[in-house]
Amino acid sequence: MGDSNQQLNQIATFTNRFMDNVGKVIVGRRDAVELILVALLCEGHVLIEDVPGTGKTMLAKTTAKSVSCSFQRIQCTPDLLPSDITGIHYFNQKTAEFEFRPGPIMANILLVDEINRATPRTQSCLLECMQEQQVTVDLETILLPRPFLLIATQNPVELEGTFPLPEAQLDRFLMKITMGYPEEDEEEAILQRFQQENPLASLPSVIETKELLALQKLSRQVYVEDSVRSYLLAITRATREHGSVELGASPRASLNLDLASRALAAVRGRGYVIPDDVKYLALPILGHRLIAKPEARLRKHSTEAILGEVLSNLPVPVEE
Amino acid sequence: MKASWSRMALYITIMGMECCWLFAILSLVNGLVLQGRLSIIGLLALYPIAFGINMLVARLKLPKAYLNLISWLIWVGAMLLLVKLQIYGSLALWDQSWLRAIPAALRQAPYDFQPEVLLFIGSIIVWWLSQRLVHLKTDFPRLVIEFQFGIPMLIIAFIISSYFAGVLEHAVFIAVAFFAFALSGLSISHAQQTDSPIWQIYRGRWLGILIAGISLVIALGMLSGSAVNPDFFERILNIAKWAWGVAVRALIWVANLLPTLGAEPSSDLLGGIDQDVFIKPKTYIFGISESLRSGLRFALAIFFAFWFIFALWRISGQVLNWLSRRLASMAGVETESLSGAFRSDVLRLAKCILARFLGFMVFLRRGRKTRNLPPEVASIQQLYHQMVRWAAAKGCPRQPTQTAYEYQAHLVDLLPEFGEEFNLITGQFVSARYGSVVPGRDELSRLRQSWRKIRQIRRKSLA
Numbered sequence: 001m002g003d004s005n006q007q008l009n010q011i012a013t014f015t016n017r018f019m020d021n022v023g024k025v026i027v028g029r030r031d032a033v034e035l036i037l038v039a040l041l042c043e044g045h046v047l048i049e050d051v052p053g054t055g056k057t058m059l060a061k062t063t064a065k066s067v068s069c070s071f072q073r074i075q076c077t078p079d080l081l082p083s084d085i086t087g088i089h090y091f092n093q094k095t096a097e098f099e100f101r102p103g104p105i106m107a108n109i110l111l112v113d114e115i116n117r118a119t120p121r122t123q124s125c126l127l128e129c130m131q132e133q134q135v136t137v138d139l140e141t142i143l144l145p146r147p148f149l150l151i152a153t154q155n156p157v158e159l160e161g162t163f164p165l166p167e168a169q170l171d172r173f174l175m176k177i178t179m180g181y182p183e184e185d186e187e188e189a190i191l192q193r194f195q196q197e198n199p200l201a202s203l204p205s206v207i208e209t210k211e212l213l214a215l216q217k218l219s220r221q222v223y224v225e226d227s228v229r230s231y232l233l234a235i236t237r238a239t240r241e242h243g244s245v246e247l248g249a250s251p252r253a254s255l256n257l258d259l260a261s262r263a264l265a266a267v268r269g270r271g272y273v274i275p276d277d278v279k280y281l282a283l284p285i286l287g288h289r290l291i292a293k294p295e296a297r298l299r300k301h302s303t304e305a306i307l308g309e310v311l312s313n314l315p316v317p318v319e320e
Numbered sequence: 321m322k323a324s325w326s327r328m329a330l331y332i333t334i335m336g337m338e339c340c341w342l343f344a345i346l347s348l349v350n351g352l353v354l355q356g357r358l359s360i361i362g363l364l365a366l367y368p369i370a371f372g373i374n375m376l377v378a379r380l381k382l383p384k385a386y387l388n389l390i391s392w393l394i395w396v397g398a399m400l401l402l403v404k405l406q407i408y409g410s411l412a413l414w415d416q417s418w419l420r421a422i423p424a425a426l427r428q429a430p431y432d433f434q435p436e437v438l439l440f441i442g443s444i445i446v447w448w449l450s451q452r453l454v455h456l457k458t459d460f461p462r463l464v465i466e467f468q469f470g471i472p473m474l475i476i477a478f479i480i481s482s483y484f485a486g487v488l489e490h491a492v493f494i495a496v497a498f499f500a501f502a503l504s505g506l507s508i509s510h511a512q513q514t515d516s517p518i519w520q521i522y523r524g525r526w527l528g529i530l531i532a533g534i535s536l537v538i539a540l541g542m543l544s545g546s547a548v549n550p551d552f553f554e555r556i557l558n559i560a561k562w563a564w565g566v567a568v569r570a571l572i573w574v575a576n577l578l579p580t581l582g583a584e585p586s587s588d589l590l591g592g593i594d595q596d597v598f599i600k601p602k603t604y605i606f607g608i609s610e611s612l613r614s615g616l617r618f619a620l621a622i623f624f625a626f627w628f629i630f631a632l633w634r635i636s637g638q639v640l641n642w643l644s645r646r647l648a649s650m651a652g653v654e655t656e657s658l659s660g661a662f663r664s665d666v667l668r669l670a671k672c673i674l675a676r677f678l679g680f681m682v683f684l685r686r687g688r689k690t691r692n693l694p695p696e697v698a699s700i701q702q703l704y705h706q707m708v709r710w711a712a713a714k715g716c717p718r719q720p721t722q723t724a725y726e727y728q729a730h731l732v733d734l735l736p737e738f739g740e741e742f743n744l745i746t747g748q749f750v751s752a753r754y755g756s757v758v759p760g761r762d763e764l765s766r767l768r769q770s771w772r773k774i775r776q777i778r779r780k781s782l783a
Contacts, residue, residue: 275723276726279723312721
């Protein structure tokens with residue numbers, strides 16, 4: 001018990017440091033920051049989707065800077081090639097040998113900005129990296145550095161010249177976060193904060209890579225009671241059986257929901273998962289994986305609404 | 321070892337274990353009733369074939385009922401073939417007489433046990449076992465269960481065999497084979513668990529260790545098989561007799577220390593019987609003086625009294641401990657009469673007894689898990705349930721889709737002045753319910769105080 005309390009304290013200390021550090025740049029949006037933290041602890045990839053100017057890239061860069069690790073950024077454009085991401089073998093005339101020049105993928109945190117502007121060919125080169133933390137170039141498989149976290153951003157309204165992400169890719173994202181517009185007082189605080197200089201420039205890191213890996217291990221030790229696990233599975237299974245859903249949540253989604261629930265419980269200072277954690281994470285983790293049937297889409301029945309229906313019909317395990 | 325190989329190896333070991341005890345039992349029946357007219361090996365050869373067929377059938381994408389039907393239809397064919405080959409080999413295949421013999425033998429089974437009946441029953445068992453094996457999860461606990469089941473079956477077979485002057489031949493070989501299969505299966509399944517020490521330490525040399533282990537078991541089995549003979553048993557029996565004699569003498573000596581309640585028989589009463597016939601303990605066993613005997617009697621009385629008091633103390637301690645646990649779980653809990661509670665308890669008891677009797681316990685208890693909660697946790701849960709019932713009675717029931725915290729927020733909206741109490745009770749309940757966190761005495765007493773405070777609300781409706 002003493003050990004588990006100490007472990008929880010470690011995660012709680014990191015949580016406070018991280019939230020405070022990110023809070024120096026990002027005004028408000030503590031829920032989004034908390035979700036990013038959960039993703040960090042799960043080593044899961046994050047898709048940040050919102051309209052332009054809401055701080056998607058800023059959040060991603062702030063997260064990367066808060067962790068003392070290698071960071072790379074890819075600005076996706078329609079002419080971006082897979083080799084621009086993974087790296088290439090080039091002929092070195094001095095040594096008369098082919099040498100590998102690694103691409104930006106060889107980083108601990110990779111920001112893929114405007115991911116839906118890349119062509120499907122380029123997008124699909126990320127599939128292997130995201131799931132298996134490795135990249136294969138010219139028959140050579142190279143392991144990516146750990147932790148490996150991909151933060152992608154995309155704009156949901158401007159669809160011209162964009163390529164929607166395929167289901168296989170969406171399923172590889174642990175969660176999708178939306179930022180939303182700030183409140184009036186928050187917007188005022190943003191203006192004041194960015195008046196003199198960009199606070200991101202002087203932002204310190206709050207955790208080393210080794211520490212993060214250790215915390216990831218700790219967060220996996222959070223206890224999940226049987227009935228809570230059954231509830232979690234009931235949610236994912238219910239998405240598959242819902243009448244308006246064409247493609248429900250995959251087993252990978254169940255696994256991600258379980259992992260993220262443990263991480264969220266640890267972030268919130270608990271050594272055990274409660275149904276509230278599962279319910280809270282259901283939308284960010286399952287929302288982008290569901291595909292509504294065409295008739296449901298025509299009726300403006302969004303996946304968020306479908307998930308809401310699923311959650312409002314499933315009994316929560318409270319009284320035994 | 322590849323996963324598919326190890327799974328196949330586990331199937332083979334389970335099959336081997338089951339074949340060993342099946343062979344023992346079927347050979348007994350064959351020897352005792354049918355005078356060895358059947359080839360049990362031939363019957364057991366059906367097992368791998370049945371397993372292969374059932375594996376193929378299981379791959380068909382059909383409802384389970386259809387799969388069962390197909391499997392048992394194939395069994396009919398296999399059973400007929402088995403009867404034909406084993407008993408009616410000389411008759412032509414199209415000869416109807418052997419086909420008619422099977423139902424006739426089954427009808428006569430209560431009066432005359434024919435080889436056809438054994439083949440019929442044996443093939444059903446083998447077919448069912450193979451069908452079961454296809455759907456079995458081949459993991460360590462399953463192997464342990466198979467091993468545990470096989471051992472009593474073998475022991476029963478060996479005991480029956482010993483009563484009938486060793487009807488069962490090759491008993492040592494069967495036992496060795498059973499243990500070889502069991503140990504190989506257990507070690508493979510244990511190694512499959514990647515957290516097992518065997519897997520972590522000997523991963524690279526796994527196959528070599530496995531082969532060496534099996535060879536060792538077989539060698540030891542053969543060695544013990546050759547060493548265990550009638551002379552060996554005779555020696556063991558003599559040692560046991562000698563030990564028993566010493567124990568009896570010691571008991572008699574201790575018994576003589578106890579005071580004699582009745583008078584010793586006088587020589588008049590004994591009449592003309594020679595008094596030397598009677599054993600005189602005073603002189604017969606370790607002759608000791610009367611004063612020493614009195615001292616020993618006293619010490620023995622003290623010894624027995626001590627053990628008696630100690631036993632009483634332990635039993636009463638256990639009872640008190642149990643009572644205190646029950647009281648702790650009930651402390652602060654409001655007792656109330658529930659309509660139909662007695663009836664439901666009696667019905668549950670009757671159902672439980674009936675279910676145990678019929679052996680349907682697993683079916684009736686499906687989906688319901690019982691666990692022993694610490695008294696403090698049980699107390700918190702009872703208290704929370706009472707709070708929920710109390711709120712429901714006042715028009716604010718918890719919706720099944722509401723979490724404990726969502727419900728708490730709803731209650732706090734209705735009674736903001738009791739927010740702290742609701743928060744405390746819900747928080748403690750959640751940590752006990754989902755985290756099995758055992759609260760301290762102070763927390764429990766604060767919880768009860770909060771509940772008392774809430775109960776004092778006199779409003780008829782919260783809404």
